[in-house]
Amino acid sequence: MTLREIIKHLDAEVLLDNNQLDRDIKYAFAADLMSDVLSIDASEIILITGLANPQVIRTAEMSDISSILFVRGKRVTPEMTRLAEESGIALLRCRHSMFKSCGELYVAGLRPVF
Amino acid sequence: MEFSYDIAGGDFSRAGAASSEVKKILKQLNVELAVIKRVVVALYEAEVNVVAHAADGVMQVTLDSASIEVVIRDRGPGIPDIALAMQEGYSTASPRVREMGFGAGMGLPNIKRNCDSLDIESTVGVGTTVRMVTFFNR
Ligand SMILES: Nc1ncnc2c1ncn2[C@@H]1O[C@H](COP(=O)(O)OP(=O)(O)O)[C@@H](O)[C@H]1O
Numbered sequence: 415m416t417l418r419e420i421i422k423h424l425d426a427e428v429l430l431d432n433n434q435l436d437r438d439i440k441y442a443f444a445a446d447l448m449s450d451v452l453s454i455d456a457s458e459i460i461l462i463t464g465l466a467n468p469q470v471i472r473t474a475e476m477s478d479i480s481s482i483l484f485v486r487g488k489r490v491t492p493e494m495t496r497l498a499e500e501s502g503i504a505l506l507r508c509r510h511s512m513f514k515s516c517g518e519l520y521v522a523g524l525r526p527v528f
Numbered sequence: 529m530e531f532s533y534d535i536a537g538g539d540f541s542r543a544g545a546a547s548s549e550v551k552k553i554l555k556q557l558n559v560e561l562a563v564i565k566r567v568v569v570a571l572y573e574a575e576v577n578v579v580a581h582a583a584d585g586v587m588q589v590t591l592d593s594a595s596i597e598v599v600i601r602d603r604g605p606g607i608p609d610i611a612l613a614m615q616e617g618y619s620t621a622s623p624r625v626r627e628m629g630f631g632a633g634m635g636l637p638n639i640k641r642n643c644d645s646l647d648i649e650s651t652v653g654v655g656t657t658v659r660m661v662t663f664f665n666r
Pocket residue numbers: 577578580581582602604605606607613614618619620621630631632633634635636637656
């Protein structure tokens with residue numbers, strides 16, 4: 415599914431599109447623990463997180479993750495947006511809880527990494 | 529080729545800057561993407577460890593056509609029991625480190641998984657040296 419479809423399913427807002435909105439995403443991984451994210455081996459994934467700090471962007475950069483969804487309306491700082499811009503990472507945000515966001519996307523067809 | 533980057537302890541806003549520079553260099557050298565990912569994940573966890581646990585450090589990178597060697601040397605408390613620190617789940621990280629999304633005791637295991645050889649030397653009260661080597665074609 416594309417990021418556009420993900421945005422529609424969750425009524426998410428685009429904080430930074432970085433030309434990624436039509437990119438195909440097959441898998442999702444949800445975590446607030448960045449070491450967990452760094453331990454997975456997957457491509458074409460979106461990272462779903464309730465954590466909002468520069469290390470989330472760095473973690474995505476190192477893991478070749480090209481889109482991040484922040485749940486529960488987390489505040490994303492200009493520093494985070496700047497880092498994401500440099501690394502070509504799209505940033506989305508929705509108001510739903512982590513559980514609801516993951517549930518909706520699972521039903522819509524996004525697959526787990528394992 | 530050799531490169532060197534300073535790492536400031538405690539400065540979570542800059543953590544990852546050195547690993548990010550190394551990633552750019554490896555991309556320019558057209559190293560295979562899967563290999564780049566392994567290298568930079570290991571470097572980033574090691575860089576975060578300096579930020580999280582030490583006062584300051586230096587990342588020294590030596591590159592040739594076949595491999596990358598990275599030595600991260602820090603001044604800090606050192607690691608009293610390296611075998612224990614290597615165990616998944618062992619962590620002395622502060623609440624502040626946990627707020628940043630680290631501190632679950634997975635860093636050193638992540639590093640070990642992602643490089644071809646790993647050596648850690650540490651002197652309590654002085655500091656820690658982490659040496660990682662990864663080969664490009666294996
Ligand atoms: N550079 C370092 N200086 C001092 N102690 C360290 C360093 N790196 C790791 N450690 C020790 O090893 C433990 C485990 O490290 P790690 O696996 O990266 O987990 P975490 O950083 O999440 O605690 C740390 O909690 C800390 O006690």
